[in-house]
Amino acid sequence: MAQVSGVQPVLQRSYRLMLMPAVIAVLVFAVLPLMGMFWLSFTGFDLVKGWDTGLTLENFTRLADDRRFIGSVWVMLALSGFGVVAQVTAGTLIAVGLEKIIPRWRHVRGIFVVPFVVPHVAVALIWLSLFTPTLSPINAFFDLFGITVPAFLTTRWGAISAIVIADTWASFPFVMLLILAALQGISTDLDEAASIDGASKMQVFWRITLPLLKPALLMVALFRFIETIKHFPLIYVMTNGGPGRATQATNYYAFIQTFQNSKVSYGAAIAVFLFIFAAIISFWVARMNSRLSDA
Amino acid sequence: MKFTIRARLATAAMATILTTVPAYAEDLNVILFGMPYTYGLAELEDDFEAATGLTANIEVVGQDVFENRITLSFTGKTGDIDVVHTPVIQVQRWVEAGWLHPVTDGVNGMDTKDDILAGPLDAYLVKGDYWALPFFAETGMMSYRKDVLANAGYDHAPTTWAELLEVAKAVNSDDVAAFAMRAAPGQGFNMFVFPMIMRAYGGKFFADYPNDLTPAINSPETLEALNLYIDLINNYGPPGAGNFNFSEVAAAMQAGKIAMFVDGTSIVAQSLDPEKSQVLEHMAIAAVPEGPAGRSPAIAVHGLGIPADAPDPEVSFKFIEWATSEETLAKIALAQPFPDFTRASVAANPEVIAKYESINPDFLNLRVEMLNDAIGHYRPLLPQWPQIGAAVGEHINAAVNGLESPEEALAAAEAEMAELLAE
Numbered sequence: 001m002a003q004v005s006g007v008q009p010v011l012q013r014s015y016r017l018m019l020m021p022a023v024i025a026v027l028v029f030a031v032l033p034l035m036g037m038f039w040l041s042f043t044g045f046d047l048v049k050g051w052d053t054g055l056t057l058e059n060f061t062r063l064a065d066d067r068r069f070i071g072s073v074w075v076m077l078a079l080s081g082f083g084v085v086a087q088v089t090a091g092t093l094i095a096v097g098l099e100k101i102i103p104r105w106r107h108v109r110g111i112f113v114v115p116f117v118v119p120h121v122a123v124a125l126i127w128l129s130l131f132t133p134t135l136s137p138i139n140a141f142f143d144l145f146g147i148t149v150p151a152f153l154t155t156r157w158g159a160i161s162a163i164v165i166a167d168t169w170a171s172f173p174f175v176m177l178l179i180l181a182a183l184q185g186i187s188t189d190l191d192e193a194a195s196i197d198g199a200s201k202m203q204v205f206w207r208i209t210l211p212l213l214k215p216a217l218l219m220v221a222l223f224r225f226i227e228t229i230k231h232f233p234l235i236y237v238m239t240n241g242g243p244g245r246a247t248q249a250t251n252y253y254a255f256i257q258t259f260q261n262s263k264v265s266y267g268a269a270i271a272v273f274l275f276i277f278a279a280i281i282s283f284w285v286a287r288m289n290s291r292l293s294d295a
Numbered sequence: 296m297k298f299t300i301r302a303r304l305a306t307a308a309m310a311t312i313l314t315t316v317p318a319y320a321e322d323l324n325v326i327l328f329g330m331p332y333t334y335g336l337a338e339l340e341d342d343f344e345a346a347t348g349l350t351a352n353i354e355v356v357g358q359d360v361f362e363n364r365i366t367l368s369f370t371g372k373t374g375d376i377d378v379v380h381t382p383v384i385q386v387q388r389w390v391e392a393g394w395l396h397p398v399t400d401g402v403n404g405m406d407t408k409d410d411i412l413a414g415p416l417d418a419y420l421v422k423g424d425y426w427a428l429p430f431f432a433e434t435g436m437m438s439y440r441k442d443v444l445a446n447a448g449y450d451h452a453p454t455t456w457a458e459l460l461e462v463a464k465a466v467n468s469d470d471v472a473a474f475a476m477r478a479a480p481g482q483g484f485n486m487f488v489f490p491m492i493m494r495a496y497g498g499k500f501f502a503d504y505p506n507d508l509t510p511a512i513n514s515p516e517t518l519e520a521l522n523l524y525i526d527l528i529n530n531y532g533p534p535g536a537g538n539f540n541f542s543e544v545a546a547a548m549q550a551g552k553i554a555m556f557v558d559g560t561s562i563v564a565q566s567l568d569p570e571k572s573q574v575l576e577h578m579a580i581a582a583v584p585e586g587p588a589g590r591s592p593a594i595a596v597h598g599l600g601i602p603a604d605a606p607d608p609e610v611s612f613k614f615i616e617w618a619t620s621e622e623t624l625a626k627i628a629l630a631q632p633f634p635d636f637t638r639a640s641v642a643a644n645p646e647v648i649a650k651y652e653s654i655n656p657d658f659l660n661l662r663v664e665m666l667n668d669a670i671g672h673y674r675p676l677l678p679q680w681p682q683i684g685a686a687v688g689e690h691i692n693a694a695v696n697g698l699e700s701p702e703e704a705l706a707a708a709e710a711e712m713a714e715l716l717a718e
Contacts, residue, residue: 047392050392131535133533151536151537155696155697244690
């Protein structure tokens with residue numbers, strides 16, 4: 001292990017010892033299960049039929065031909081793509097609004113964080129009732145004026161939009177908090193200098209604030225992207241993957257294969273795909289980010 | 296020296312962990328998923344202790360948590376579960392996987408075995424052994440609003456599916472939709488109710504269950520049934536009905552927004568709940584409609600079983616015997632909306648009769664009639680059924696919501712059934 005610079009050698013050992021619990025926790029709770037998952041994906045383990053421990057690539061060759069799997073990747077991309085755009089846009093607008101337009105409202109910021117602390121199953125139940133026309137106050141309200149709100153959960157894109165809306169409601173506060181922190185790190189001198197030179201508020205936002213926020217926006221979009229590919233409770237509660245299979249995202253499909261169809265190794269192979277997919281995206285975003293910081 | 300410091304730290308850490316994790320204080324760990332019976336049972340832990348001198352920790356969780364929890368426990372052979380909620384629909388799969396301990400000797404040794412309803416008990420007979428004792432036997436029933444039907448000139452409930460469609464046409468309005476039924480995709484959701492129509496029209500899952508398991512769902516009979524189901528849900532159901540599950544069906548009925556529905560007895564009982572229904576005085580119940588091939592009410596049976604790795608199966612059996620006894624079932628039938636008990640003596644209990652008669656005088660008799668009409672393999676009893684049912688349910692739901700045509704859906708369902716059986 002490298003020496004921690006500027007620290008007396010006697011302290012080095014206690015520093016390392018104090019790090020040990022964290023290192024052990026990561027090993028036990030993250031690295032070992034991950035290795036187990038990789039190993040499982042190369043075997044043939046079926047809950048009902050039992051173990052076939054010989055190593056095989058069959059799970060991965062099957063993935064390539066599995067139309068349900070390929071369909072699930074498109075569903076995942078739609079949910080994640082629209083979800084990330086919606087959450088980052090909403091979170092950023094609210095953060096900028098709170099910081100720049102109504103800074104005196106600092107004490108109400110807490111209210112915006114409330115959806116973030118609601119458990120996802122509860123979020124799903126709330127939005128399931130809002131999207132169920134016979135239960136929804138939204139439908140009841142529009143009915144008063146004779147307007148019929150369409151049923152979201154019975155069409156492909158309606159159901160995908162419903163999940164994106166529920167997820168955006170629950171997750172924009174995360175974006176908002178990180179963007180608020182980033183905004184507070186940007187010196188107000190720049191804004192002032194620009195205003196003195198005659199720039200309007202919109203120009204300041206587009207030309208100064210937004211470019212300076214880019215690294216933070218990228219990172220927060222990455223975090224949200226990784227979270228959205230793990231979609232589960234919203235789908236499970238709101239649509240059961242329906243209508244038909246229209247909202248069976250890849251992670252949900254892994255659950256179906258593992259727990260419903262008992263094909264643990266095949267489920268693990270899908271999880272390995274998701275892990276590698278997330279890793280590639282993270283690597284790519286990190287590189288873009290370092291280029292931005294170098295620029 | 297270094298080593299001793301590390302060793303000491305490690306020992307201290309272990310000691311801290313061991314002293315803060317409590318040992319299991321109870322004799323028995325029971326895991327169940329939420330339904331009126333299990334909520335009722337969880338409140339009777341003290342009764343169990345008084346009856347047997349043993350203590351039990353009864354844990355009631357959501358169905359998804361339940362599935363994950365037992366799968367981990369059974370595959371990891373942890374032996375941390377003494378009694379497990381065992382739905383009939385899973386029992387073949389679990390027996391095949393070697394997850395259950397047979398209870399045949401215990402069942403045959405019971406004095407009151409004959410009191411248990413034969414249909415539900417025999418549903419647990421797999422490979423010559425009993426694998427659980429039933430506590431819940433649900434069947435199908437119709438619930439409807441007398442006032443809405445009377446306004447359209449009908450003084451009784453429709454007795455056939457064709458007549459139901461006729462009545463639906465006559466009573467459907469913007470305020471009160473004519474009909475609702477579970478449509479959400481799932482082995483226990485749309486595939487719990489759709490076979491009531493399918494079988495009434497002569498449709499079947501297999502060529503000749505259980506002798507010839509060639510998939511046979513893609514037939515003119517099932518197509519006719521599917522078209523009727525789609526017509527009823529899309530044209531005579533409330534908006535959004537294509538994603539309705541039992542809770543939305545029950546809530547719509549309680550709010551007076553639908554005129555008729557067909558579902559399991561536990562959901563029909565909810566539509567008659569005096570505390571929840573806004574239209575209680577108008578509610579009536581009726582038999583599941585018939586079709587050209589007769590009547591086929593749904594049936595679902597749940598019971599309590601013993602995991603194969605339970606440390607003391609005899610003690611576990613004491614629990615399931617107590618939990619499915621006349622006394623316990625009667626107590627829960629009185630405390631919860633639970634008319635789905637599995638003992639003849641409970642159906643003869645005056646207090647139980649009084650409770651359910653006050654809700655609806657015909658309820659208990661109609662339930663017995665429907666149970667007698669139901670066939671045990673309403674949903675085929677196969678280890679692969681949970682996944683086959685799920686796949687078929689997804690195509691049926693896709694057809695209801697227009698993502699696939701009814702013909703495409705049945706062809707795709709049949710092809711997938713064949714694939715799943717071949718694996």
